[in-house]
Structures are given as C-alpha cells and as structure tokens.
Amino acid sequence: MTKQKHRPERTCVSCRRSADQDQLVRYVATPTGQVVVDYQHKLPGRGTYTCFDHSCITRAVQRRAFARSLKNAQVDVNIDTLIEGLRDQIRLRILNLIGMARKAGLVASGSQLVLSSLKKPGELSFVVLSCDITQGVGDKVRQQAARACIPLIECFDKATLGHALGLSERSVLALKESPLAQTLNHELQRYRDVMGEF
Numbered sequence: 481m482t483k484q485k486h487r488p489e490r491t492c493v494s495c496r497r498s499a500d501q502d503q504l505v506r507y508v509a510t511p512t513g514q515v516v517v518d519y520q521h522k523l524p525g526r527g528t529y530t531c532f533d534h535s536c537i538t539r540a541v542q543r544r545a546f547a548r549s550l551k552n553a554q555v556d557v558n559i560d561t562l563i564e565g566l567r568d569q570i571r572l573r574i575l576n577l578i579g580m581a582r583k584a585g586l587v588a589s590g591s592q593l594v595l596s597s598l599k600k601p602g603e604l605s606f607v608v609l610s611c612d613i614t615q616g617v618g619d620k621v622r623q624q625a626a627r628a629c630i631p632l633i634e635c636f637d638k639a640t641l642g643h644a645l646g647l648s649e650r651s652v653l654a655l656k657e658s659p660l661a662q663t664l665n666h667e668l669q670r671y672r673d674v675m676g677e678f
C-alpha cells in the first residue's frame with residue numbers, strides 16, 4: 481500500500497489503462513507545438529502518456545488524443561516521427577545497457593562462448609542474435625537455446641551489437657543472470673511492443 485503512494489500512476493490516453501508512470505511513454509509538446517517523446521520523463525511542461533504499444537500510440541494519434549490531453553489544439557503529431565523517435569530512444573537505452581553489462585562482466589559474446597555457456601544451467605538470462613547472423617551459426621544457437629529453455633531475441637545487426645560491446649561486429653551475445661539483464665530484457669520487450677515486431 482505505502483509503495484503505491486510513492487509511485488504516481490498515469491493513464492494511457494488511448495486505452496485508459498492506468499499504470500505506474502515508469503511503465504508508460506511520456507510525451508510533451510515543444511514550444512513550436514510538435515509532440516515529442518520524453519523517454520526519460522524529464523522534459524518540462526504538461527505531459528501525456530500512452531502504453532508502449534504500437535496500436536495504442538497509433539490510436540491516440542488517429543483520435544487526436546494528444547491535442548485534447550495536452551490542451552493544445554494546434555499540436556502537430558506525425559505518427560511515423562513519433563514511433564521513430566521512440567524506437568531510437570529505446571534502441572539507445574538498450575545499446576547503453578549492453579555496454580554497461582559488458583563492463584560489469586555480464587555479457588558472453590561470440591557463438592563459441594555463448595554455445596558453451598548455454599550448457600551450464602542457470603548461467604544465462606537470455607540470448608541476443610543479430611538479424612544478419614550467418615544461417616548455420618544462427619540455427620545452432622537457436623537450437624541450443626531452445627534446448628536450454630533460454631529466451632532468444634533477434635534484433636539489430638552485427639555491426640550495431642558489436643559497437644555496443646566496443647567491437648567491430650558481433651552476431652551473438654548473451655546476458656548472464658542479473659538484475660541488469662532483467663532491465664535489458666524489459667527494454668527489449670518494449671522495443672518489440674513499439675515496433676509491433678522485430
């Protein structure tokens with residue numbers, strides 16, 4: 481009960497679902513009237529919220545819900561710009577988290593290391609495969625992860641994953657069980673929700 485008091489709830493302007501504000505996307509209008517994503521919940525001014533869900537965001541735009549809730553009939557909302565802005569911010573957060581996890585020694589990267597780690601029960605939280613992984617290697621990792629009942633997420637390309645790790649390219653990495661891995665997994669789910677799919 482007391483915990484609830486310290487965590488302000490907000491309502492999705494689209495489906496009216498109430499949730500802890502950290503679970504929702506915040507938007508504000510710029511001085512020129514453009515609606516932008518405030519991913520860190522830090523921008524000043526009146527904010528409005530939606531779920532991290534492609535359909536909620538789309539519906540809010542279609543129903544002119546941003547203009548109503550921001551009390552600004554002139555606001556300019558472009559659905560593609562909005563989704564793209566949100567996608568870029570989550571992506572940045574994911575890549576930063578991967579970098580933090582690497583520094584904390586919580587990342588296994590490269591197919592050999594990931595395949596051998598998958599054989600150790602309780603070692604890994606989840607596996608990330610790049611979308612441009614070589615098919616043979618990808619299949620091997622997918623099979624091994626399925627056998628170990630470890631979730632596997634396919635996203636980004638090997639250059640992007642490599643960059644997050646301070647390497648040139650990486651097509652396979654895995655997060656070791658840790659609170660940071662949970663946070664990262666959460667952001668990856670959000671990314672998936674916003675994109676509709678990977």
Ligand SMILES: [Zn+2]
Binds near residue numbers: 494
């Ligand atoms: Zn919603």
